[in-house]
Structures are given as C-alpha cells and as structure tokens.
Amino acid sequence: VPEHGAPSGDGARYAEPLTATPDVPRRSAAEEARTLVASTTVAALATLSEDGTPWSSLVRFATLPDGAPVLVVSTMAEHGRNLLREPRASLCVAAGGDGDPLDRGRVTVVGAVRRPDDDAPLAVYEAAVPTARGMAAYTDFGVWVLDVDRVRWVGGFARMDTVTASDYAGARPDPVAPAAAGALAHLNADHADALLDIARALTGHPDATQASATALDRFGIDLRVATPRGPATARAGWDAPLTSPGQLRAASVELVRRARVTG
C-alpha cells in the first residue's frame, strides 16, 4: 500500500531541470499563515457547544497587527453562547480560487478568546467588515480577540507545517499578495512569450515549449512549464524581495530582461 505524500510519488510526475538553477527563497510557513489570514474576512469558527460537540460556524473577522483575529458575535447564535462558556476556539481560513480547494492553502489558528481591554479591536473589525458597523451596540453582541497559541498551515496536498505563536506574531503578510491574482492574470494573458523566455533561460528548462505563471509572491514567481520531457514546475526569483505591490511591474520587466540577456 502506498504511503500518502511520499516524496518519490510526487517527484516522479515532473521533469527535472537540465541545468543547476539558483534556489529562490519561499515564504516561511508563518508568513504563509499571516498572508492567508490577512487575505479575507470570512472564516469558519470552531467552538465547543454545551453538549461537548465541536461547533462549526461561519463568521467574519478582522486581524490585529500581531495576527490575532477579532470577532463580533451574538449570543443569539450558538457560537456566541459557546465562547461565553468556553474560550478555547479556532478559526480556519481558506484561500479562494477555482478548482479543488484542497489544492489551495488554508490555515487553522488556535487559541483562547478574551474581551479586549480597549476599543481598538472593534475599530479594526468595523473597518474590515463595514456591514457590521454599529452591530456591537446591540446588547447581544460581544467583541472577542483570539489570542493565538498554535497555527497549522497547509499549502496544498502534502505541503504543511506547524507555526509557533511567536513565529506567527512576528511574521508579516506578504505585501505583494493583494496584487498577485491580477498580476498573474495579466502575465498569462499578455506575456506568454516573456514567461517562456524566463522558463528557458532561468529555470533549467532550455527546451521549454510553453510556460504559465501559477503563483507569485515577494520572492518570485512559480511557473508551470511544458517540455518534450514532460511537464515541469519551476520558480524564478526577483532581483530582491519586494516590499510593495507597486514594485511588481518593474521587477517583472527586470526578470524578463535578465532572461533575454542570459538566454
């Protein structure tokens, strides 16, 4: 019986690079987790119901600068009553997109909720979830901060890691992430030739016949490459890690220039 996620099974599916290529850094698991949590205000909350059943519910949330989620929930809802009785809880945040959601990233942040000491978390929540403005004035609503003590990140099938509370709090969301989907769509729609030049010159697949971009982050770009030896995955790095979405265009132009000088 095969082992789930054994490296030999995964690696055998892709053509290897023909030449040595530089190792392009990837986001740490903590950074992946912070990036995912910062990407949305919709999550699944797990709380403990009175009969001992873990209770799954839909919530909107906001994120404090240290990554702690903020919730505003009603005691008219079971999750709101659960938090009053048992502060242990977790939030699961999943990446959006097409296709099988289990092929995409998701993260579970675990901890205990507490009432905040000041109004800052509510202000952060109301800025992130405008439809919730004024809700906290209703007597049945309460503001909670989830103090995170453990994080589990899954990047897709057989790619996962546990993140400590301090690594999670110390990491920052990838500043390029909010622009990544738009940039990917633009590159694939209008610059297939440039992506192919990058794949050929910079990723060890000089015989590539086609390339498309599958992901993009502050360190570089992931490619799916077709070669006569079969499909391959590849990665090319920007000259330096980016610190804002505004740098994406110049970094892409420079990457293509480097490919064409090299190739």
Next chain:
Amino acid sequence: VPEHGAPSGDGARYAEPLTATPDVPRRSAAEEARTLVASTTVAALATLSEDGTPWSSLVRFATLPDGAPVLVVSTMAEHGRNLLREPRASLCVAAGGDGDPLDRGRVTVVGAVRRPDDDAPLAVYEAAVPTARGMAAYTDFGVWVLDVDRVRWVGGFARMDTVTASDYAGARPDPVAPAAAGALAHLNADHADALLDIARALTGHPDATQASATALDRFGIDLRVATPRGPATARAGWDAPLTSPGQLRAASVELVRRARVTG
C-alpha cells in the same frame, strides 16, 4: 439599546403591498438545510483536539440519500486524528455568491462519526469528489459517516431555525436549486419587463417601477421591487410546486402569462 433582529427594525425598511396577495409557500428549514448541504462538496469541519480545543478545518464531503455527510480524511491531518479519538463533530456548509456571506444561507449539521458498514458511502464520496478517487486505499485515510442528530440553519440576518434529525433526514433537497442561479441570471438579464409585470400584477405593488429576481425555488420566485413608496420585497408562486429543473421555463412563462392576464 435596540434589540438584534427586532421585527420593527426590519419591517420599517420596506414598502408594504397595497393589496392582499396570496401566501406563497417557502421551503421548510429542513428543506433549506438539505438543499444547502446538497449544493456543494466543500465544508468546514469542527472536531475536538487532544488539548480540548475545537479544531476548525477545511474538508470535502459527499451526502448520502438521508443527508448524512461522508468524509474521507487522513490521520496525517489533525482532524483525522481527532475523529479517531472523539466522534462528536459538526460540519458548516455556506452558500456561495457575491457580497456579505452573512447575508446568505449556511447550515451546521451536528452528530457523531462512525465507520460505514459497507462500501456505499465511499462510492458516493468518490462520485462527488472525483479528485479523491483512490485516496481511501492509502493506509492513513479513513471513511466516516456523520450520523446527524441536530441541525441549525441560518437563512441570513435574523432568519434561522433548528431542525430535528428526523425532519432533516425526511426532507429532500429542492430539485430546482441546481438551476436557480442560471435561471435568475437569465430572468434579470433578458426579462426585466416580465418581472415588472409580475411585481405589479401578482405581488400587490401595482406602482412598481422596477423589479429584479433575487431567489428562486420550487415554490416560486423572490423579487426586489422599486416603488415610489420605497423599495419592497415580494414573492410570486408557480402554479404548482416544481419537481425538476426542466419545469422552470414553462413555469416562468405561465407566471408571466398570469401576470399579464391579471394586470
């Protein structure tokens, strides 16, 4: 301090019908729950972790004819290990769409998982989640059926109900639901005049100036109507409850005909 969901607050926002209108049936809460669960294979699972924390995770699932969810999970994942130790669990399924997800339906089904007695649940799972075919052959994967003993349905802000296990098992998903989104888009794009005729003649808003369809089910169609008295919500019923998506076109044509004869 206002009360959350007090009827006076909600009702005051909409113009009332000017004439008496027939009461068009709505799906029961059990039927809403079954329809939502049948609409997708993606859910949030809540299980109990070893340290007592409710654990929220993303899963794919399938649905048996009685509405019981089927899961295939790995013990390499925390939720898989949790189910081995503690069978109590719940699944939250949320309706897709645009805008605030808290304005749309979601349902939590609660119960205890068990290993199935035969291969039928796995066959149902593999049919519903084709990417999972063969996964159950790996030693770390296990098939589970969630025996449902309680259901909580929330239709949107301040619209909710609890459903018993027998009502849930006895209800059926709305047969029209798989075609509802496409039919709505078609009606709004190409038949705004017909929707306005329906709103004027059949829903008590003879002064309506605009109407769009917001939802559609086996009993009828929900409208959002503009009137000189302010916005209104309205509902018009088919001649008889529908039993298949193929009946939608004829039922819509008949509804418009009735509006034009009446109006």
